[in-house]
Amino acid sequence: MSKMCNDTMAAGTRRTRAVAGILLYLALGQSAFAHSGSAAAIGLESGFTHPITGLDHLVAMVAVGLWGAQLGNPAIWTLPITFPLVMALGGLLGVAGVDVPLTEQIVALSGIALGVLIALRARPPLWVAALIVGIFAIFHGYAHGRELPQAADPLSYGVGFVVATGLLHLCGIVLGLFIRWPLGERAVRACGAGIGCVGAYFFLAALGAIP
Amino acid sequence: MRVPVGGLALALALLGMPSVAHAHLVNTRLGGFYDGMLHPLTGFEDALPWLALAILAAFQGAQRARWLLLTFPLGLLAGGGIWELMPGLSFVPALSVALIAIVGLAVATAIVLPLPITLALGAIVGLVHGYLNAQAMTETTDHLLFISGVTAVGYVTITLTIACAIAFLQAKGSWQAIALRASGSWIAAIGIMALGLQFFAPAI
Numbered sequence: 001m002s003k004m005c006n007d008t009m010a011a012g013t014r015r016t017r018a019v020a021g022i023l024l025y026l027a028l029g030q031s032a033f034a035h036s037g038s039a040a041a042i043g044l045e046s047g048f049t050h051p052i053t054g055l056d057h058l059v060a061m062v063a064v065g066l067w068g069a070q071l072g073n074p075a076i077w078t079l080p081i082t083f084p085l086v087m088a089l090g091g092l093l094g095v096a097g098v099d100v101p102l103t104e105q106i107v108a109l110s111g112i113a114l115g116v117l118i119a120l121r122a123r124p125p126l127w128v129a130a131l132i133v134g135i136f137a138i139f140h141g142y143a144h145g146r147e148l149p150q151a152a153d154p155l156s157y158g159v160g161f162v163v164a165t166g167l168l169h170l171c172g173i174v175l176g177l178f179i180r181w182p183l184g185e186r187a188v189r190a191c192g193a194g195i196g197c198v199g200a201y202f203f204l205a206a207l208g209a210i211p
Numbered sequence: 212m213r214v215p216v217g218g219l220a221l222a223l224a225l226l227g228m229p230s231v232a233h234a235h236l237v238n239t240r241l242g243g244f245y246d247g248m249l250h251p252l253t254g255f256e257d258a259l260p261w262l263a264l265a266i267l268a269a270f271q272g273a274q275r276a277r278w279l280l281l282t283f284p285l286g287l288l289a290g291g292g293i294w295e296l297m298p299g300l301s302f303v304p305a306l307s308v309a310l311i312a313i314v315g316l317a318v319a320t321a322i323v324l325p326l327p328i329t330l331a332l333g334a335i336v337g338l339v340h341g342y343l344n345a346q347a348m349t350e351t352t353d354h355l356l357f358i359s360g361v362t363a364v365g366y367v368t369i370t371l372t373i374a375c376a377i378a379f380l381q382a383k384g385s386w387q388a389i390a391l392r393a394s395g396s397w398i399a400a401i402g403i404m405a406l407g408l409q410f411f412a413p414a415i
Contacts, residue, residue, distance in 0.1 A: 024222050040254055077389040081319060083395045088400035095407040145404060154408050155255050158401040199269050 008100045020051055043153030047160025050144060051168060056107050056202040057140060060163055063114035064133055066191060067171020070118060070179055075126055079133050080169040086134040087141030094145020095201075103139050104206040109201020110136035118192025140165075215257055231357045243353035247360020250344050250369075255401075256307065263314040263398045264336050266368055266391050269376030270321050271329055276373050278326065279333040284366040286337020291358030293338065294345035307339045312402030318395025321388060337365065 051057045068079040093100055112126075113132065124132075143160050148154050175191065178184025204210045260312050264283065268276035293300075306308035314332065317324070324332070344361045348354055 013215060020218075020222070024225060056225045077393065081389075081393050084400035085316075085319065085403075088403035091400070091404040093413075094408040096411040139403075145407070146405060148408065153254075153261075155401065156404050157256050158404050159259070162397045164401050174218065 023038075027098060039153040039164055040156040043156030046147075047157035047162075048142075048164045050157075050161050050163045051148065055198060056104075057143070058168060059198045060107065060110040060114060060136065060140065061110065061168035061174040062175070063118060063192070063195045065169040065174075066195075067094060067114055067118050067129070067133075067172075068169070069173045069176020070121060070188060071126075071129060073121060075129055076173060076176075078126065078130060080166065080173065082130055083133055083137045083169065084165060086137040087144070087162075087165065090138035090141025090143075091145030092141075093138070093147065094142045098144050100139070103143055103202060104136045106136070106139040107143055108199050108202035110139065110152040110205050112196050112203060113199075115192045115194070115196025115199055119189050119196060120192075140150050219356060232356050243356030244360040244363075246352065247344070247357035247362075248364040249360075250357075251340065251361060251364055258342070259398050259401060260307070260311045260314050260336055260340070261368055262372060263311065263318050263395060264333060265372035266318045266376045266395060267314055267324075268329065268333070268373050269380055269391070270318070270370075270388075271326075272405055275326055275329060278330055278371065280370055282330045283333040283363050283369050286334040287341035287344075287365040288337075288358060289334075290338040290341020290343075290352070291339075291345040291354075291361060294342045295354065299350045300337050300342070302389065303339055305406070306377070307343055308402060308409055310336055310339060310402075312399050312406055314397050315397070315399030315402050319371045319392050319399050321392050321395075326389045340365070375402065 046095055053060060064083055068076045071079075095184070117132075148157055176188055179188050201210065251261075264279070268279045310379065314336065317332075341361060345354075345358060348357050376391065380391065
């Protein structure tokens with residue numbers, strides 16, 4: 001009986017020491033890194049993942065590249081070059097804290113519109129295509145810009161999300177190159193329809209029709 | 212109840228231990244020259260406009276780009292010297308961010324500038340970045356070695372990047388210039404948004 005009691009007490013003491021050790025470790029101060037990598041890396045990571053983790057942003061970015069490839073030269077490079085610049089202007093509105101209404105709805109609408117244009121293989125004049133993409137770019141930029149001032153390192157955040165956006169355009173362009181083959185062209189149009197469906201889902205969600 | 216005084220004292224001593232805060236890699240014990248070389252490489256503030264400047268120089272052609280190998284490092288050196296004389300110029304950080312947008316836009320449009328403007332742009336970027344990098348020096352830093360390190364890494368970076376960009380542009384195919392222009396539009400977009408942060412209060 002006495003041996004059992006001693007064993008129980010010893011186990012209790014070990015647990016107390018272990019808990020005390022863990023608490024002490026957690027309470028120990030860590031070095032603060034302002035510029036030597038950590039803040040920049042966190043900002044870069046959060047910026048890079050922002051357009052990728054949001055499916056509504058992702059499909060719209062890919063759609064810009066796809067539509068550019070479908071429209072051919074010079075839209076294939078004009079749209080992806082124009083998009084980041086106009087997006088930056090939208091980002092400025094977000095940084096400035098300007099209240100732009102219906103952002104989520106229009107971001108979702110961009111997926112629907114671009115998806116439908118790809119699915120229908122629409123070929124408007126270049127300036128019309130640039131205008132459509134530019135208007136949507138403002139709202140996408142605004143959504144990113146709202147988060148910019150809260151980033152650990154705003155410049156790194158900006159680098160991350162612009163590079164991610166550019167790479168998504170590039171994905172769209174590479175996928176769009178399949179239009180050289182009849183089957184590929186059908187596949188690209190099917191991608192457009194899929195993008196439109198994703199956009200419709202997010203549009204309904206933004207309206208509150210889907211919980 | 213038995214209080215473990217020794218353990219408690221050890222715990223308090225560990226909690227009270229000071230920890231170093233690393234703002235920039237200026238005290239890496241690598242020496243002032245190497246600290247100066249490393250400092251511009253620790254963030255995007257320097258890398259972005261330097262990259263854009265090198266691509267812009269490549270668009271001007273090899274003959275004109277060569278002059279930038281002289282003016283840009285000299286600008287860095289002079290910028291460090293200006294900081295020694297006037298360390299409190301408040302407009303320099305905003306100008307630095309504006310230069311990211313300006314040089315990025317110039318790359319996105321693949322504009323061919325007159326030689327004096329190209330050289331002036333290179334010198335201004337050098338001056339601004341020499342000045343801003345010099346701000347990281349502490350009392351214990353050897354100022355001459357640090358600024359020399361910044362100048363050296365600036366020279367090496369701009370030389371290698373211009374060479375790579377020219378070789379890339381001269382390769383077979385028509386997409387290289389478009390790719391470089393797209394990178395310019397990315398840099399300009401980053402610069403425009405960062406410039407917005409300089410002027411607008413955070414929207415939190």
